[in-house]
Amino acid sequence: MENVKVVSYGIGVIGRRLANHLLDKKGVEIVGAVDINPAIVGKDLGEILGREELGVLISNDADEVLSRTKPDIVCHTTMSYLRQTYDQFAQILGHGVNCVSTCEELSYPSATEEGAEYASKLDEMAKEKGATLLGTGINPGFLMDTLPIVLTGVCTKVDDIYIRRQMDAATRRVPFQKKIGAGLTVDEFKEKIAKHEITGHVGLEQSIKMIADAVGWELDEIKVDPVQPVVLDHDAESDAIKVPKGHNAGSMQMSYGIRAGKALITMDFKAYIGASEEFDSVTIRGEPPINEKTSPCVHGDYGTIAITANMIPHVVNAAPGFVTMKDLPPPHATLTHMRKYLK
């Protein structure tokens, strides 16, 4: 049975983990690799991944790779914002090639006006060229949108939805711990926020808009609060970072989908060193009420890699166009030869 041919576009932290996972899957073959990092361009992807040589050289010329390899799909893991990635998607679709991406804004672009314009152009291109484009990931893409949407499916009535994700940053990559400002004083944290060196989680408004559109709520406003410090009344630490009592242990962020002054959708996102419990939860006030919890929370990096790979067949099978997680069939693990899931 023929392998499904993938081009890995973006060989950063997530791109490498995803490529490693794809290489371990049955029926998947990486036929090309694209990145602009001069330190790895020209090197063999296998070598960069610490595996045996694959005969796939990392290239900074996406056009050449796509023309030559004619993949079934591109797995794209470069940047979070559509203004950074739009040209890359346009180029991929220009070759008539399907694409699944972890670009956060792509998960539900119409959350913003600018995003809606990008998505509309990408949809047109995709249809013209007969390719399909999807944005996914663990969050946005699953935990705070697709999963809550699915859970509303058993409700006759929904008053409001409250979604929480609480992560113990000590269990995550050190760059992630630094990204959320763990170990800084509160003043240092606020300064980094002001300088945009610490930014909020990308994707909260996308998740809110996806849920609202799925269930049919017209929101007046999507409100994303500024990211806030998390200060504990005791010392905490990870292997890499000490957080003295009174210092910042991580970050938290609230966001809301509001209609008539009422939060119909609330997202409560916390990641800090020393969290007493790790969980993802969805609480739906409605009929019947739903009180769902996954504990410990789903690991962000592994979950993102999994769902990106697992959505490959749904993207390849879909009608051409730009699609979102609420349009395609439900995600599922892909535990056998990837070709077997293709129509």
Added chain:
Amino acid sequence: MENVKVVSYGIGVIGRRLANHLLDKKGVEIVGAVDINPAIVGKDLGEILGREELGVLISNDADEVLSRTKPDIVCHTTMSYLRQTYDQFAQILGHGVNCVSTCEELSYPSATEEGAEYASKLDEMAKEKGATLLGTGINPGFLMDTLPIVLTGVCTKVDDIYIRRQMDAATRRVPFQKKIGAGLTVDEFKEKIAKHEITGHVGLEQSIKMIADAVGWELDEIKVDPVQPVVLDHDAESDAIKVPKGHNAGSMQMSYGIRAGKALITMDFKAYIGASEEFDSVTIRGEPPINEKTSPCVHGDYGTIAITANMIPHVVNAAPGFVTMKDLPPPHATLTHMRKYLK
């Protein structure tokens, strides 16, 4: 905006609750009602539901109702087995009308050879007539199949899946409490099992097969154990039934999807008066591991009504044919005018 026109086929307990819910929804109109119960044939559906008259008389002539009303979809809630419902589906599809049904075996007919044959014929008819047919419900249809499938979507690896549903029967309809033999002595319970007066839950093999097919596991065997009594070491009671210590409080049933002597999928289903906790849970051993729980468990009747109504737009929008929950887009609540969800 034009209403979505529904024929209610089956005006029993679930059919009535579903009809009541549909009448409360925006953009849904019940244009016909079918049942064979002589006590209600010829009566106004509204009257039977304890509402104002609808001008919809319950008929035992499905052909006449379908020809005259030309509905967008039939909501079908008659029986559990395809050998009972096949002719009804064939008739509905013969009119080129879409159908969503709570028939348990229809949720995943290919769990059995007989079911696969029925499904293949129904699929052919549906395609020929340009209609779509779906079997759904809370269980089978959601809790023990669609939801676990969705959760595997964030896994790179799945070793096995353990799914539990534990219900406190005291919170359910009295006929349900009787159906599971609550209050009987263990001997009486076993006698009723032998006489097929108490039967197991219908749908466990369908749920197992749906999961296996979704993730790509070829099972050697689906094993559904006989239903067993649940005997407590203390007295228990519901409003309607007393269960003395040593008597039967309800029923439990285990089932397994087996490959190479190992249970890859386990379903653990318990319903009894006096259950200390009500919950639905999905435990996935894999990477990342998933430990998900909904507590209290989702109410079966309300959940079934909800998902049946909520799947209406997905069924109407789908390409013709027989489809299952793993083929259609993820379920979601339908909180605005039903027409707005149609393509």
